[in-house]
Amino acid sequence: MIKKILLFVTLLALTVTATGIAAVNTIVLDGSTTVGPVAKTFAAYFSKKYGIRVTVSESGSGNGAKSLINGSCTIATMSRAMKDAEIAAARKKGVNPVASVVALDGLAMVVHPANPVRSLTKAQISSIYRGTITNWREVGGPNTRIVVIQRESNSGTEESFKDLVIGKGVQITGSAETQSSNGSVKSRVSTTLSAIGFLGHGFVDGSVKVIAVNGILPTVATVKNGSYPVSRPLYFYTNGQPSGPVKQFIDLPKTVEGKRMITELGFINR
């Protein structure tokens, strides 16, 4: 019996080895869920074109930075710039983080499609997230309590939102609900009539309604010319100046194909 099991395991191992192809080297990406769609698409395109394996994990910008500092990823994808503390920690470990902009992203403020509110000012959004405005009636909507949705502390999107809208160091209301990815913010907002949340532009679809900030909707044009107030660049971080295949990968957003992929995914080329 044991012999049979051993034989079975060996056979399985052999078939699996036969089907698999040993990789020459691997590019490992870790970080932001917002950059995720771009990273995944680039990865598929790159491994098909150059035969180099690229793996993508989406565990949040903060984790991406940590992975780069620990040397466990080649490229950290981040939806915010590295903080001074992170750069200092990296230097201490002999890692020299170098940023490269992938694309621009408008942080879309989203509500349920049934919500009649079309536009909010930055000050109103800030008040909602600080907890001073708690009812949609106060901003011209129906008399319902606002369900505030934020991202987890590890998220670059959350940090960008804080920096751009409510100001550094200001506390978000304790009654805000935390979701751990763009996708889960979208599904929460699309199923909750009175919710408000923020999403990377590439994640917006018909299930949620984008509202204008200071009267301006996030579009390719408004994000590119900077008139949309809540936009930020998305980054690839490497340890030192990249070279070889990693450089080729980092430079994808500069190629025609890369630009088209970014556009089709709903992100904005720089």
Added chain:
Amino acid sequence: MNIGTRKILDRSFTAVGIGSIIVMALALMFVVVPIVTNGIGAVFFTGTVEHRKMLFNEFKRGDSQGLSSEVASSDRYRSKVYDMLTGFEAELETMAPEKKKEYKEKYAQVRSAVQALLGPLPGDSTPMLTRFKYGQTRWEKAEEKLHDLLYESKWDNSNPNVMSKEYFVSRAIGFEGTSLVKLFPYVKDNLEKMLLPDFTVYWGFITDSSVDSHFFGGIWPEIQGTFFLAIGAMLFAFPLGVVAAVYFTEYAKPGFLNSMLRSANSTLAGVPSIVFGMFGLAFFINTMKVSESKSVIAGALTLAIMILPTIIRAAEEAILAVPKTYREASLSLGSTKWNTIATVILPAALPGILTGAVISLGRAAGETAPIIFTAAVSVGSAIGLADVFSSPTPALSWNIYNLASEHEAASQIRHVQYGMVLALVSIVLLLNLSAIVLRARISKKLKG
């Protein structure tokens, strides 16, 4: 207690027992039925000609002659749609500026709805993303998109004091008096001829790699990764667990240290799996550096630590259950202690040990938290056995979570997610079934 009370108690206990079994069965049904019905939909579904085009282009599968005749026949019906669109574009140019502006936006919506349904229109440049290269590959999705083309969803916010209500407006009404009005009934009546729906069995869902982050293709890398992780964990945990159990039951002297070790083992069995995940990252990857970054080996080691307590406990119980007479008989024949353990006790305990091991194998296959930071990636190709020391892998449990929450188009690919869930449930079920069969066979053999 008199007999009457006892009877009542007895009956009510029976009723509670039966009731809880029924509740359990119902709960199981509520969980399993949607998994099975929706999961099967990933393999068996009504596929359109777009699905067959995709298979041919991306996987070189299918019969090219049959396909080209299908494409030709669907194109005959499609060309009319395209003609109507170009016709309206020309008409648009002749309109007065105000009217033109009004229609232009509405037309853009119609155009993208047709694109979503039938794929890129003639004259469009070929999209880079595979998801935009084809129209709807599944008939039920095509019907949804048809609805999007025929009706526009609007929100009635006439009363600002309440939330708006959704209502649908026929798009055809908006184009009354233009040439485009004919498009809507035409597409509605001829959609079947344009997409040629046909019952499809797509086994490739199990054996193919994914195309364009799970929009098309299958889940083979995930299935393979799950097997690698579970079997890898077992390779580490099984020998260690059995040795530890032998030590606990045969060699350890009862005392403070021994009871501490045992209770430590029991506590370890109750530690939440995410703790093992963080431990795996900190210990195996950052400290031990078993691999540079996430890898199958790091994940397997983490899972091994997670299932070790269960295996030790099961093996201990199995060894203790071996009748004392076996041991006495062996020792009385002059056998040494080690020889007795290796030739008499372990074979007799094997069915019990294996059951514990295979149930742990099922747990290792299904756990998400330990592999998030140590082994799992959201996209990656299937890896060879030589790569387990250096490469991470997609795995079913993690990718189900990823598709449910993080994927940018989660709502469009629910069938893939259900398919993955069904695959995972089937794998675990298969492992548990094989445990039962194995156990039965070995006990039969032992009884002679």
